Amino acid sequence: MRETDILVVDDEPHIVRALSFIFSKAGYDIETARNGEEAEAKCREIAPKVVFLDLIMPKMDGFHLCRQLKSANGSRSPHIIILTCMGQEIDRENCMKAGADEFMTKPFSPREVLERVHQLLASDRG
Amino acid sequence: MKEGILKFLPSVWLIPLLSICLYSGGAGSQFRFAFFPLMALTSLRLPPPAILLVGASFSAFYALMALMGDASGAGDLLPVTAELTAYLLTSWCAAKVASFIAGEESRFRLAETNFQGLSNELSRRSMNLQATLDALSQAHARLQRLDSEKTAFLAKIAHEIRTPLTGIRSYSEILLSYGDLDRETEREFMEVIQSESLRLTNLVNDLLDLIKIETGKHEPAIGMVDAAELITAGMKVMQPAAEKRGLELTSDIPPEPVAVRADRGQITQVIINLLSNAVKFTSRGSITLGFRKGTEFAEFFVGDTGEGIFPGEEEKIFDEFYRVLDNVPERPAGSGLGLSICKKIVEIHGGTIRVESRIGEGSTFSFTIPLFNGVLHDRGIPLREKSRHSPGEVRPILVVVRNTVKRMCLRKSLENVGYSTYGAVSYDKACDLIKYSPIDLIIGETADDRAGVETLASAVQDEGTPFFLAHFHVEPQEDISIAFNGYIWKPFERNQLLQAMEPLKMGRKRIAIISKNSEESRILQMLLGIEGYQVTLIGNNTRLPISCTEFGPNAVIIGTYAEEELDTIISALKKVPQLAGTPLLLVLDEKPHGNLRLVSAPHQDDKPLIFGLSPLIHEIERAILK
Numbered sequence: 082m083r084e085t086d087i088l089v090v091d092d093e094p095h096i097v098r099a100l101s102f103i104f105s106k107a108g109y110d111i112e113t114a115r116n117g118e119e120a121e122a123k124c125r126e127i128a129p130k131v132v133f134l135d136l137i138m139p140k141m142d143g144f145h146l147c148r149q150l151k152s153a154n155g156s157r158s159p160h161i162i163i164l165t166c167m168g169q170e171i172d173r174e175n176c177m178k179a180g181a182d183e184f185m186t187k188p189f190s191p192r193e194v195l196e197r198v199h200q201l202l203a204s205d206r207g
Numbered sequence: 208m209k210e211g212i213l214k215f216l217p218s219v220w221l222i223p224l225l226s227i228c229l230y231s232g233g234a235g236s237q238f239r240f241a242f243f244p245l246m247a248l249t250s251l252r253l254p255p256p257a258i259l260l261v262g263a264s265f266s267a268f269y270a271l272m273a274l275m276g277d278a279s280g281a282g283d284l285l286p287v288t289a290e291l292t293a294y295l296l297t298s299w300c301a302a303k304v305a306s307f308i309a310g311e312e313s314r315f316r317l318a319e320t321n322f323q324g325l326s327n328e329l330s331r332r333s334m335n336l337q338a339t340l341d342a343l344s345q346a347h348a349r350l351q352r353l354d355s356e357k358t359a360f361l362a363k364i365a366h367e368i369r370t371p372l373t374g375i376r377s378y379s380e381i382l383l384s385y386g387d388l389d390r391e392t393e394r395e396f397m398e399v400i401q402s403e404s405l406r407l408t409n410l411v412n413d414l415l416d417l418i419k420i421e422t423g424k425h426e427p428a429i430g431m432v433d434a435a436e437l438i439t440a441g442m443k444v445m446q447p448a449a450e451k452r453g454l455e456l457t458s459d460i461p462p463e464p465v466a467v468r469a470d471r472g473q474i475t476q477v478i479i480n481l482l483s484n485a486v487k488f489t490s491r492g493s494i495t496l497g498f499r500k501g502t503e504f505a506e507f508f509v510g511d512t513g514e515g516i517f518p519g520e521e522e523k524i525f526d527e528f529y530r531v532l533d534n535v536p537e538r539p540a541g542s543g544l545g546l547s548i549c550k551k552i553v554e555i556h557g558g559t560i561r562v563e564s565r566i567g568e569g570s571t572f573s574f575t576i577p578l579f580n581g582v583l584h585d586r587g588i589p590l591r592e593k594s595r596h597s598p599g600e601v602r603p604i605l606v607v608v609r610n611t612v613k614r615m616c617l618r619k620s621l622e623n624v625g626y627s628t629y630g631a632v633s634y635d636k637a638c639d640l641i642k643y644s645p646i647d648l649i650i651g652e653t654a655d656d657r658a659g660v661e662t663l664a665s666a667v668q669d670e671g672t673p674f675f676l677a678h679f680h681v682e683p684q685e686d687i688s689i690a691f692n693g694y695i696w697k698p699f700e701r702n703q704l705l706q707a708m709e710p711l712k713m714g715r716k717r718i719a720i721i722s723k724n725s726e727e728s729r730i731l732q733m734l735l736g737i738e739g740y741q742v743t744l745i746g747n748n749t750r751l752p753i754s755c756t757e758f759g760p761n762a763v764i765i766g767t768y769a770e771e772e773l774d775t776i777i778s779a780l781k782k783v784p785q786l787a788g789t790p791l792l793l794v795l796d797e798k799p800h801g802n803l804r805l806v807s808a809p810h811q812d813d814k815p816l817i818f819g820l821s822p823l824i825h826e827i828e829r830a831i832l833k
Contacts, residue, residue, distance in 0.1 A: 093370060093373075093374075095373075095374040095378075095399050095403065096373055096374070096377070098399075099374070099377040099378060099381060102381060103381065106385065137366075166365075166366040166367075166369040166370055166373070167362075167366060168365065168369070169362065186369070187369045187370065187372070187373040188369060188372045188373040188375070188376035188377065189373065189376070189377060190376070190377075190380060191377050191380050191381055191384070192380065192384065
């Protein structure tokens, strides 16, 4: 199985493009998916280390996918960073319950997103 | 009290006198008992002191008799007299007690009746209270529901605003922090920022529209409109977009005029929204804008050969921010508010909106609005070149309209056919103006300021000055083109500006901006500067003609000014011979839509509605000549 650093899942092409751009510039391997179903299939195929996940998406939403990825892969499951427009406290709680590692809201700062990924991947190595 | 004593005094003295007479008359002891009933009768209604007095008189009389030697009769009579006195006293007391009891009883009855009344009243009030309580708890529940709906709506808005904001923020940060981008990528990212800010602008505009409709602050200017005009207006706007996507857009215009009750601008917006959705969601085939006339309602429908809507989504698509997600390959950009705005507008008009759809075959959106029961003016009344009045014959028309451009449009239109006009920005100002200037007719905007309208109406009532109230929509190019060659509106956009500059294509690139608003002039300077125009800012002062002559602009943009200032600027510019033929562009606060179509209702209800400029002038002539 091919190992990839990051999978970006969002139905807004602009956001996928922006994240792809900054991660490739930083030298990461990156894959993208436009909805939950596509993302689930890709995860089986490429085993990403970090998954950036939007919450509201067609086919399968972010909560569902998050829960699925965490329960299917156990301790080897990818880090999941929720990146959403839903900024309420209850959304954050729900995401954490669903097993997410990080919760970030849009609009995001590319620099901060990049730092978070650096930290997560560094903690894996360490 | 004294009166009472005087009343019974005679009867008290009557008794001893009678007894003396009877005794001395020799009637003897057999008569002694005969006057007891008499005495009793006399004394019955007397108060106790009188009875005691009577008893005492008898006793004293008989005691005297006994002393004088006739002890036989007195010895018999004395106890009887005492007994009778006691009896009378007792019965007096009994009567007193009985009457007291009767009095108390009737008071009790009265109290009882009162109590019954009170108790009825109480139960009635308690029922009322219960009803009020029910109504209150219902209202409370409704408010709670509305409140949670509002909260949910706000959360949705925040969500919808964040999406374009995300694009703008992340791409601008990328552009700022990566210095090594190639020109193509740089351009791509800037275009995202532009398109996302446009999306944000549209969202904000749609939201404002929705709020305006919801709060009812901008009541629709419902008047009589020819259905064909609404259809034509919608087609005119959407035809280019349909052609661009290779779609055939056809319409079905009723051959005879059909009068509907509509706010022209709002219903045109509904038609445009529906057509624009149809264009967005149809990749091949055709779109039809159709019309059916019913008995009470007119039905407009927009049919497409697009993707269709899944069953179960038909109702939801009219909800705010609901978007059909799964069956569209590329999600079209939109605020997600278009259909809910349409629904609100149609409902305010007293109509309904619905959709019928089949997956893979297409959808048909249709809405109804009420027919207008009245006579519609002919479609094409030719506008007369000049009024038949010679100058000076007719005194001015006063135009009371808050919005400067609208007011100017109306004034210029009227001046164009030979009337002179005055303008007033508010009803207060109008009231001041009529004190000093003779006015023949007033055309006022139907405004929130009802009190102002009333004051002005009563101020001119004595003179019999006709007073029209009007709603109207403006598309300035037709009617103030006398003064201006084009318009640009806020927020400024590159494409819109370039379109306005179209006539200057031939390499003539000097533009003068006359503006007192530094923000407006800075943005214009920047936008036009990027496009390679040479821009200079000229102040509205005495040097204006000189500055203009020195700079020699190929076009002049005039910023937002009050009408009076605009007039002085235009007349100053007209005095510069070098500027003859130079296009003048006016900055508007918002995008104009609709024509200068006067949808006007005269003040009295029984008169026909006026519709369009020429019928208005017809109405004015009639009113003035009368």
